[in-house]
Amino acid sequence: MRWPDGNICGICFTEATHAYGTCPACDDEGRMLPGRDEDGGAICRTCSGITTNLECGTCDREAERFRSGSCARCVVHADLTNLLRPGMDLRLRRLVDTLANVDRPESIYTYMRGKRAHELLAAIGSRELALTQEAFDILKPSPAVEHLRALLVHHRMLPERHTDERVHRFEQWIATRLDELPADGIRDRIERFATWYHLKRVRSRALESGVNIETVTHAAKQEITEAGRFLLWLRAEHGVGPAELRQVHVDDYLSSGTSTRKHIRNFLRWFNRDDNRRTNAERVDAPFREAHSEPLLKQSERIALVRNCLEWEQVKLSTRIAGLILLLWAQPLNKIVMLRHEHATFDVAGMTLKLGERPTAVPEAVADLFWRHLEAPGNPRTVNTGTPWLFPGGHAGRHLHPGTLSERLKVLGIDAQRARNATLRDLAHEVDARTLMDLLGYSKPVIARYAARAGAPMSDYVDFKTPKRP
Incomplete structure (x- = not known):
């Protein structure tokens, strides 16, 4: 050309x-x-003086001719109309318009060509798949199903559940996990642990503001999975079931496998309460093992990573902003992804970011980057528009997953755990404890621990570590 x-x-x-x-x-x-x-x-x-024909033959708009002389937007609109056959159904007509009118219709075109997405859209068009939560629940769970469900809910074409969607997905996961366990006492015990202990807690936490329920359910799934593996091991290695479990079995299990086996600790504590006929001598436990050291960055390494976030224009702006929030204010990833537009404000004094009880000032050197990101957070040019999140995820209406952010930060050379530990250490050495708690949203024990390791000469840390008397 x-x-x-x-x-x-x-x-x-x-x-x-x-x-x-x-x-x-x-x-x-x-x-x-x-x-x-x-x-x-x-x-x-x-x-x-460009003479190349750059006008759509369908809508006459200036645009790249995508197929048969038509622009991508018109192609997507036509293909969706053929698939969904909206007729007089206002929800389906809105779905066609919503998908065709995104900033990057080429992305929707690629999405539609995916086998599973095409099947789902065709099923909606043939009216085999109704626009109800119950109809989507019958489908085999898959990323394509959840992506389309989230899109329809976000754009108000599918009613929201009375319960949190993430809690519902956790309930489905429990049912699938239980189906994999034998009915010899193991499934029954894990079912009680999963529902009475974890599901009850997940439902309660889902009602709390500022809680990343994805992190809560991830931890719950890990503990349920490890508990199931432990009971399967107990049956295979010792030929006994949960009722015959003794401390010697626990010690054998923890000493002969990987470090992930430590996640049976909460199961064992619940197990003691669940089997209340046990005597004190028969109670079992997995001792808590505190790490002897924490991975840290050198101060020079942390400064170099901040420079990467400021200067590496080839990396997505949203990733660089998340890296700065981690490196400057030691925020955990599960809290970073839950930041909303309302947490960042501009006024005559400059920009502030609310991470704790009081907003913290954003340095002038990075304020311009933050402002650019606020105008286009995560560059949501497809279906995740109108979102309140500063870091929108791939599913409509949802924020970025902490695991996804962790992988993206690695492009900048950032190991999230090491960076957070180093930042907290440095901040605890430079800023008084009460201010850190107010600005960063950390608890007293966390700030006291890092201050002690940093050797901070601040007398009020002693007060934080000393429990108050009634």
């Missing part, structure tokens, strides 16, 4: 044809700006 200024590759062509605005040469508004003037500024086709 050749334009007046020479050959142009496919990638540059696509980038050029997706730039719109006011042409600085002729002041024409709302134009595609694929050309360049002598100073490298973006200008319209007319002023740059």
Whole structure:
């Protein structure tokens, strides 16, 4: 392909044809700006002399011709209409318009071509799949099903559940996990542990504001899984069931396997209460093992990572902002992903970020990056629009998953645990305890622990570590 200024590759062509605005040469508004003037500024086709046909044959809008002379938006609209057959169904007509009118309709086109997504949309179009939560519950769980469900709920085409969707998914997970266990006493014991202990707690935590329920359910799943593995091991290695469990079995299990086996601790404590006929001598426990050391960064390494977040323009802006929040204020990933627009404010004094009881000032050196991110958080150019989250996830209406953020930060060279430990250590050495608690939202024991390790010469840390008397 050749334009007046020479050959142009496919990638540059696509980038050029997706730039719109006011042409600085002729002041024409709302134009595609694929050309360049002598100073490298973006200008319209007319002023740059580009003769390539860049008008959609369907809607006459200036756009890259995606298929058969039509732009991607018109192609997606036509394909969705054929699939969904909305007729007079207002919800399906809104679904067609919502998906076709995203900033990057090419992404929707790719999504529709996926086998499972195509099957689901076709089932809706044939009216085999009703737009109800019950109809989606019958389907085999898959990422495609949850993605479409979240999209429909977020855009109010599918009613929300009376209970939290994440709690419902946890209930489904429990049912699937129990089906994998034998009915020889193991399944019954794990079912009681999963429902009476964990599900009750998950439901309660889901009602609390500021709680990342994804983190809560992840920990619960790990403990339920490890408890099941332990009882299966007990049957296979010692030929006994839960009723015959003794401390010697626990000690054998913990000493002969991987470190993940330590996650049976809460199960054993619940087990003692569940089997209340046990004597004190028969009670079992997995001792808590506190780490002898914590992974840390050197101060020079932390500063270098901050510089990466500021300067690495090739990395997604949302990832760099999350890295700065971690490196400057030691926020855990599960709290970072739950930050909302309302937590960041601008006024005449500058920008502030509310992480604890009191807002903390954002340094001027990074405030511009934060402002750019606030204008387009996570670049949600497909279905996750209108979201309150500063770090939107891949599913409509949901925030980014902490695990996903952890993987993205590795591109910047950031190990989340080491970075958080180092930042907390440095902050505890430089800032008084009460201020840290108010600004960062950490508890007294956490701040006291890091202050002690940092050797902070602050007398009030002693007060924090000393329990109050009634």
